[in-house]
Amino acid sequence: MTTPQPATGVCRRIIPCLDIRDGRTVKGIQFEQIRDAGDPVELAALYSRQGADELVFLDITATNEKRKTLVELVSKVAAQISIPFTVGGGIAAADDVAVLLQHGADKVSVNTAAYKRPQLLHELSRNFGSQCVVLAIDTKQEADGHWYVYLNGGRVKTDTLTLDWAKQAVDLGAGEILLTSMNHDGSKTGFATGITRQLVDALPVPVIASGGAGTMAHFKTVFEEARAEAALAASIFHYREIAIPELKQYLAGQGIRVRL
Amino acid sequence: MQIAIIKYNAGNVQSVQYALRRLNTEAIITDDPATLLAADRVIFPGVGHAHAAMQSLRENGLDQLIPQLRQPVLGICVGMQLLCRHSEEGDTPGLGIFDAEVRRFQREDNLASLKVPQIGWNNIYDCTSPLFKGVNEQAFVYYVHSYYATTGAHTVAKSSYGLTYSAALRKDNFYAVQFHAEKSAATGATILHNFLTLGQ
Numbered sequence: 001m002t003t004p005q006p007a008t009g010v011c012r013r014i015i016p017c018l019d020i021r022d023g024r025t026v027k028g029i030q031f032e033q034i035r036d037a038g039d040p041v042e043l044a045a046l047y048s049r050q051g052a053d054e055l056v057f058l059d060i061t062a063t064n065e066k067r068k069t070l071v072e073l074v075s076k077v078a079a080q081i082s083i084p085f086t087v088g089g090g091i092a093a094a095d096d097v098a099v100l101l102q103h104g105a106d107k108v109s110v111n112t113a114a115y116k117r118p119q120l121l122h123e124l125s126r127n128f129g130s131q132c133v134v135l136a137i138d139t140k141q142e143a144d145g146h147w148y149v150y151l152n153g154g155r156v157k158t159d160t161l162t163l164d165w166a167k168q169a170v171d172l173g174a175g176e177i178l179l180t181s182m183n184h185d186g187s188k189t190g191f192a193t194g195i196t197r198q199l200v201d202a203l204p205v206p207v208i209a210s211g212g213a214g215t216m217a218h219f220k221t222v223f224e225e226a227r228a229e230a231a232l233a234a235s236i237f238h239y240r241e242i243a244i245p246e247l248k249q250y251l252a253g254q255g256i257r258v259r260l
Numbered sequence: 261m262q263i264a265i266i267k268y269n270a271g272n273v274q275s276v277q278y279a280l281r282r283l284n285t286e287a288i289i290t291d292d293p294a295t296l297l298a299a300d301r302v303i304f305p306g307v308g309h310a311h312a313a314m315q316s317l318r319e320n321g322l323d324q325l326i327p328q329l330r331q332p333v334l335g336i337c338v339g340m341q342l343l344c345r346h347s348e349e350g351d352t353p354g355l356g357i358f359d360a361e362v363r364r365f366q367r368e369d370n371l372a373s374l375k376v377p378q379i380g381w382n383n384i385y386d387c388t389s390p391l392f393k394g395v396n397e398q399a400f401v402y403y404v405h406s407y408y409a410t411t412g413a414h415t416v417a418k419s420s421y422g423l424t425y426s427a428a429l430r431k432d433n434f435y436a437v438q439f440h441a442e443k444s445a446a447t448g449a450t451i452l453h454n455f456l457t458l459g460q
Contacts, residue, residue, distance in 0.1 A: 010380040010421065011400070048445070053381055078278045084402060084443045104278045106443060129308035131377060131404045176379065206379050229375065259381040259400040 011259045012223045012251070013053035013230035014244060015208060016237045018043060019060045020089070023073060025238060026060070038238060041076045047237065048081040050244040053259055055081065056109065056178070056232060058136075059089025060153060071103050078104020086134050086178075092120070094127050101128065109134040109178060112151040115158070115165065118172055125173025134208075135174035137162055139195060140182040147195045154182050166199050177203060178232065180210040186235065188214025196226035208232050216242060216250045223256050263287035263456070264299035266326070266339075268306075269316035276305045276336065279442035283453055291320050301456060302329055305442075306338030310362070310407065311350025313338050327355055334455050335436030340429060341407060343436055349407050358429045358436065360409040365421065374422050377406040382419050384427045384439070389416035391428060391435055391454050399447045401427070401439035409438060 018025045018040050025040045044055055057077070074087055087100050088109030097108050108128075114120045114135060124133045138150040139162040147162040166177050179199055181192035189212055196209045206229035209222045213233035222228045236242045248258045263280060265273050267289045280287045287303065288295070296302055304326065306313050317323045326333070326343075335343045344354045347362035354362070365376045381400040384392075401419075408425035411418060417428035419438070429436045435455060441448040 010374075010378050010382050010403070013380050078275070079281065082279060082282060082443060082445050082449055084404075084440075102274050104274060106275055131307060131379065175377065204375060205377075206375055229380070 010229070011053070011257050012228075013208075014051075014219070014247060014258070015054045015056055015230050015232040016043075016047045016052050016244070017056040017058060017210065017232045017234045018238075019058050019234060020073065021060055040073060041080060043238065044077045044085070045080045047244060048083050051248060051259065052083060052244055053230070054083055055085040057085060057087045057089075058109065059087075071099055074100055074105050075103040088134070088136055092117075094123050097124055097128060097132075101132070107132050107134050107176075109136045111136040111138065112156075114169065114174075115149065115151055115160075118168065121169055121172035121174050125175065130173045130175035130205075133174050134176045134178050135166070135169040136178040136180065137166060137169075138180050138182055139192075141192075141195070150182060162195060163198055163202060166203060170203050170205050174205065176206045176208060178208045178210060180232075181212060184212030185210075187212050188236070190214065190218040191222040191226065191228070191231065193221060193226040196222065196228050200227045200229070206230060213242075216247050219247060219251060220254050220256065223251070261285075261300045261456070262298065263301045263303065264296050265289045265303045265305060266296065266322065267291040268313065268320065268322060273305050275440075276303055276442045279448070279452060280456075283449060283456065285456060291322065293321070293325050296322075296325060296329070300331055302331060302333045303455075304333060304335040304339035304343070304436075306336065306340075306342065307404070308338060309349060310338055310341055310347040311352045314342055314352050314354075317342070323355060327357060330433060332455065332458050333434050334441075335429075335434070336442070337405060337438060337440060340436035340438055341409060343429070343434060344409050347407060357434045358409070358414045358431055359412050360414060360426055360429060362407050362409050364407050365423075378403050378421050381444075382421060382439075384417045384419050386415075387417040387428070389428060389430050389435065390458055391430070391437070391451050392417060393454050394450050395447055395454075401437075401441070401444040401447055403439045405438060 084106040086107040087105040092113035149160040208230040209228035210232040341362045343357040344360040414429045415426045416430045419427040
């Protein structure tokens with residue numbers, strides 16, 4: 001017996017992000033004023049139980065301190081959770097990725113190293129498949145109105161426009177774009193819908209919007225107006241300002257397709 | 261019970277091992293024919309490119325071995341696609357277990373808003389296999405794929421993404437799922453558990 005089935009799309013994803021420093025979850029405001037937000041393995045297990053669709057782990061100090069992401073932590077998380085998770089921070093070569101995947105990561109996120117050596121994206125997609133390669137872009141709107149790519153955890157400005165870099169990265173093999181607006185990060189004033197929508201419309205791959213989530217309505221806006229495939233947030237989940245089950249119920253009630 | 265995961269050059273097989281570990285089941289990752297033939301269950305995972313994956317199977321003679329397996333076999337994602345007749349990806353002949361073609365999602369066939377690859381959670385329905393014991397119709401599973409298997413006589417679950425495709429296939433001892441059961445939360449764990457306990 002066949003149930004008539006409408007043509008449906010994939011669900012919009014809610015992705016908690018754990019910024020990791022020295023094995024702890026931390027959270028800053030506009031990339032600074034960093035404070036402790038708990039044990040990453042416990043948080044990961046909690047979010048997984050609550051219905052998070054994926055998790056992202058970013059070792060925020062890895063690039064600066066030339067330190068590799070904590071492989072042990074990845075392994076502990078992989079032992080606990082049965083949803084996909086992405087690990088980023090200081091990844092500069094295929095060998096770095098192989099180690100993370102062997103310890104249970106599903107995808108990796110690359111940022112500064114890919115900008116400095118774009119061929120890295122090609123190498124990673126060839127070795128592991130583009131579904132495994134997330135390009136993270138930290139972006140900031142300058143006084144001239146344009147959105148520029150920033151590197152090294154937001155410390156270094158480039159003259160590259162965000163949309164140009166995103167297009168090039170997808171051509172090279174990036175399978176998803178994780179776009180963080182530095183203007184919005186930690187502000188709780190909502191996501192950067194304009195630049196997110198530009199990337200969503202221009203790119204054939206999913207875009208994860210990040211930075212600025214403060215209310216449940218902000219998620220509705222980023223899904224409806226920016227048409228982001230996924231939305232990422234950190235502090236509102238870590239500090240229990242918004243619970244994931246409540247958020248997903250709200251979005252479903254607003255007619256947005258989510259996994260309940 | 262001996263569980264073997266087929267080792268070949270196709271992405272992240274470790275996540276399957278981790279998923280089984282969460283079910284308190286240890287599995288070995290191997291390309292040794294004798295070990296694979298003797299295992300009680302064989303899991304054939306895969307991510308990445310079908311053509312490269314098939315080439316890797318051929319290099320080890322695994323393309324000859326897999327169709328001879330008589331114990332329950334579970335293909336996952338590209339593993340499932342390689343068990344079909346043919347894949348459009350790299351114009352790759354498959355192992356021909358399942359009577360299905362593997363085609364690429366065409367954006368023009370779909371709603372304009374659908375991106376390729378499909379990445380994320382989608383529903384399964386018309387589930388008719390012991391694999392889905394205890395799994396609700398419309399349950400959510402996690403997909404990452406640009407290619408899909410057509411529906412046909414061996415389809416035992418469906419999903420829709422612009423069009424309807426095979427979420428799962430079964431023929432005799434060969435089972436396969438397009439989604440990542442190892443990453444599909446409680447639903448995925450149930451499906452893996454069902455595979456491990458088939459016939460029990």
